[in-house]
Amino acid sequence: MLCQHVVEKVMDEKTLREAGYRQYRGSEIDVWFNLNICQHSGNCVRGDSRLFKLQRQPWIMPDNVDKATVIRVIDTCPSGALKYCVK
Ligand code: SF4
Numbered sequence: 001m002l003c004q005h006v007v008e009k010v011m012d013e014k015t016l017r018e019a020g021y022r023q024y025r026g027s028e029i030d031v032w033f034n035l036n037i038c039q040h041s042g043n044c045v046r047g048d049s050r051l052f053k054l055q056r057q058p059w060i061m062p063d064n065v066d067k068a069t070v071i072r073v074i075d076t077c078p079s080g081a082l083k084y085c086v087k
Contacts, residue, residue, distance in 0.1 A: 026062025
């Protein structure tokens, strides 16, 4: 499965895992996050608090919104710390 971010090259899941990304599974789309790359801009939590909520475990819940919303919000991440994999 190939994973995407609008400004970055496509990576496969094995490469993401090796690069330090953690997987957050959804039924239609998975989200991957790498804290070491995050620039703490807050675009994700401001983009949709149903999807990204810091005071929650897990803080990323892809099934709380539709697939298009996951893609739209992740494409606003300036660092590449967030990626998505459409199933
Ligand atoms: S939008 Fe990206 S860089 Fe900004 S806080 Fe969220 S994960 Fe980090």
